[in-house]
Amino acid sequence: EIVLTQSPATLSLSPGDRATLSCRASQSVRGYLAWYQQKPGQAPRLLIYDASKRAAGVPARFSGSGSGTDFTLTITSLAPEDFAVYYCQQRSVWPTFGQGTKLE
Amino acid sequence: QVQLRESGPGLLKPSATLSLTCSVSGGSIRSSYWSWIRQPPGKKLEWIAFIYQSGDTTYNPSLRSRVTISIDTSKNQFSLKMNSVTSADTALYYCARIGETAAGTPGYFDSWGKGSLVTVSS
Numbered sequence: 001e002i003v004l005t006q007s008p009a010t011l012s013l014s015p016g017d018r019a020t021l022s023c024r025a026s027q028s029v030r031g032y033l034a035w036y037q038q039k040p041g042q043a044p045r046l047l048i049y050d051a052s053k054r055a056a057g058v059p060a061r062f063s064g065s066g067s068g069t070d071f072t073l074t075i076t077s078l079a080p081e082d083f084a085v086y087y088c089q090q091r092s093v094w095p096t097f098g099q100g101t102k103l104e
Numbered sequence: 105q106v107q108l109r110e111s112g113p114g115l116l117k118p119s120a121t122l123s124l125t126c127s128v129s130g131g132s133i134r135s136s137y138w139s140w141i142r143q144p145p146g147k148k149l150e151w152i153a154f155i156y157q158s159g160d161t162t163y164n165p166s167l168r169s170r171v172t173i174s175i176d177t178s179k180n181q182f183s184l185k186m187n188s189v190t191s192a193d194t195a196l197y198y199c200a201r202i203g204e205t206a207a208g209t210p211g212y213f214d215s216w217g218k219g220s221l222v223t224v225s226s
Contacts, residue, residue, distance in 0.1 A: 049214075095151040097149040098148065
């Protein structure tokens, strides 16, 4: 099983700040990594796939980077609706998720 | 825009068999891959299984011995059965579509249902 470790567990920021979330894989997943946003009481929403491609309808302030074992989700200028939990997920082998980063 | 809706028992007793169904609307189940994912309270997401419209299946190795995923293209539905449930199986169960890559392989979870809460308790 490929283990994904996200850091930090909690990120405390304010609207307008820049957020940087990290996801590290226990072995290379090449570029097969996605980021999801989950708000309370809602299903996850796909934001970024293949490490750096934005899903349809995702604002340009969300960007992803990385390859191999180290990945980053960056949110420039946080909007109030961006405060949520973010998960990374790999599909290199069978799918696994990180434990999440809560952006508060 | 495809929509997914889970239906399930809500509450079941330990050692029982869990049956969940996902109804797909706004699109045909005869394309893409279809999956089940669960989230125990306060915990991370765990992928359970996925199925292709052809009936080909792939399972999480840690759950494979207890789980069966199936598809009914005539009803535009797919289902999950999990036997011998315990309290550890208490979770919110989501069904989701996996987008198909250009190579025809499973991509990412791009559409989700709202989830069905399953509680295992005596």
